[in-house]
Amino acid sequence: MNTFEAIRARHSIRKYQKGAVIPREHVERLLEAAMLAPSACNSRPWEFVVISNEELKEKITQIHPHTQMLKTASLAIVVCGRPDLQEGACSGFWPQDCGAAIQNLLLEATDLGYGCCWCGVYPVAERVEAFRSLLHVSSTPLAVVAVGKPDEAPDARGWFDPARVTYLD
Numbered sequence: 001m002n003t004f005e006a007i008r009a010r011h012s013i014r015k016y017q018k019g020a021v022i023p024r025e026h027v028e029r030l031l032e033a034a035m036l037a038p039s040a041c042n043s044r045p046w047e048f049v050v051i052s053n054e055e056l057k058e059k060i061t062q063i064h065p066h067t068q069m070l071k072t073a074s075l076a077i078v079v080c081g082r083p084d085l086q087e088g089a090c091s092g093f094w095p096q097d098c099g100a101a102i103q104n105l106l107l108e109a110t111d112l113g114y115g116c117c118w119c120g121v122y123p124v125a126e127r128v129e130a131f132r133s134l135l136h137v138s139s140t141p142l143a144v145v146a147v148g149k150p151d152e153a154p155d156a157r158g159w160f161d162p163a164r165v166t167y168l169d
């Protein structure tokens with residue numbers, strides 16, 4: 001699968017084959033793809049919490065109403081920002097940097113045959129605090145990504161819209 005094929009094949013998946021196990025080497029590939037993303041001043045302002053524990057996944061569905069797909073997903077990967085790793089002219093870019101890392105992860109997962117759903121946490125303050133307390137982290141939870149073997153094949157929801165483009169020659 002080339003890059004554009006992976007981009008086209010990626011769709012948010014909300015139904016997974018329950019009980020599918022993702023081998024550690026694949027989990028590390030996803031995280032490596034994430035950490036190869038560009039970041040402001042190469043500050044790499046992220047950390048990742050990988051959750052396979054059923055009880056914890058269930059607790060996430062209680063604190064974030066739009067994560068019900070975690071009930072069948074194999075993993076919840078919580079992507080946390082580290083604003084403390086950015087200073088001066090590099091400050092404040094961490095949400096963009098983490099977004100780039102998440103998209104890399106989604107595309108690598110697609111190439112490996114997994115499905116994902118990116119669920120936003122930041123900037124909803126109550127969600128950020130709830131994830132901090134649940135996971136005992138001092139970083140800033142930005143998103144939780146469900147990962148698993150797809151059990152649905154939704155149609156593409158994105159499209160190329162030339163009306164959103166301005167060419168300045």
Ligand SMILES: Cc1cc2nc3c(=O)[nH]c(=O)nc-3n(C[C@H](O)[C@H](O)[C@H](O)COP(=O)(O)O)c2cc1C
Nearest residue numbers: 010011012013014066067117118119120156157158
């Ligand atoms: C920042 C962000 C937050 C999102 N939050 C959720 C969410 O909480 N729950 C969910 O089911 N999908 C969530 N999504 C997935 C979007 O609904 C999805 O990407 C969009 O509908 C386009 O569909 P596609 O990903 O299949 O192209 C989120 C996506 C982004 C980028």
